[in-house]
Structures are given as C-alpha cells and as structure tokens.
Amino acid sequence: MYGLVADAYLPSLRTLTRTALIAMPNSNSAGQIYLYGLLQAYEAEIAGEVYFTVLANVFPDSGQYEKLMRLAEVEHRTSTILQPLIERHRLKPLDRAALAARGEN
Numbered sequence: 001m002y003g004l005v006a007d008a009y010l011p012s013l014r015t016l017t018r019t020a021l022i023a024m025p026n027s028n029s030a031g032q033i034y035l036y037g038l039l040q041a042y043e044a045e046i047a048g049e050v051y052f053t054v055l056a057n058v059f060p061d062s063g064q065y066e067k068l069m070r071l072a073e074v075e076h077r078t079s080t081i082l083q084p085l086i087e088r089h090r091l092k093p094l095d096r097a098a099l100a101a102r103g104e105n
Contacts, residue, residue, distance in 0.1 A: 038082065039091045043099055045079035048072075050103025 049072050056068035086093060093099070 035089055035091060038085055038089065039093060042079060042082045042086050042091075043093050043102075045075045045082060046093075046096060046099040047103035049075035049079065050100045051075075054104055 052068050052072035052075060056065045056072065059065055059068065094102075
C-alpha cells in the first residue's frame with residue numbers, strides 16, 4: 001500500500017520516526033498522513049491511560065474513581081489494539097516512560 005512512497009523516499013520503514021514522517025518530501029500524501037496519525041493516536045492512548053489513572057486517584061469518591069478507571073481501561077485497550085499496526089509499519093513511538101510523564105502532567 002505504501003510501497004511507492006517508501007521506495008521513493010525511504011530506504012526502509014524500519015527506521016520510520018516522527019521526525020522522518022514530518023521531514024519526508026510530499027509529506028501530504030495519504031500514506032504519510034495515516035502513519036503520522038497512527039503514531040500520534042498510539043502515543044496519546046498510552047499517555048491517556050496514565051492521565052486517567054492519576055486523575056482517578058485524586059478522587060476518593062468510589063463513583064468517580066470507577067468512572068475514571070474505566071476511561072483508563074479504554075485507553076489501554078485501544079493502545080493494545082493499535083500495537084500490531086505500529087509494529088507492522090515499524091513505527092518508533094516515544095518510550096513508555098516519556099509517554100507516562102506526558103500523561104502525568
């Protein structure tokens with residue numbers, strides 16, 4: 001699907017990073033936009049899981065805690081679903097510690 005884009009601009013998708021996606025010629029192509037969006041979505045899900053978990057711990061009320069933890073679980077499940085796509089396209093997300101720090105702030 002992305003063969004033409006990859007062949008023309010990248011020696012390999014193995015090293016595809018956020019910087020490479022932004023700096024690639026013809027970065028408006030649908031394939032590059034898809035890959036960048038996929039990477040952004042995956043990273044946001046990981047950070048979101050941490051965010052909702054931290055927020056849940058701020059609220060002692062069990063009803064609020066439960067709702068926020070459900071949101072954290074949705075984020076976790078979504079990142080789990082996206083993981084095979086990240087691997088298939090050999091994208092390089094930020095490491096989990098950096099994404100967790102993003103979610104804590």
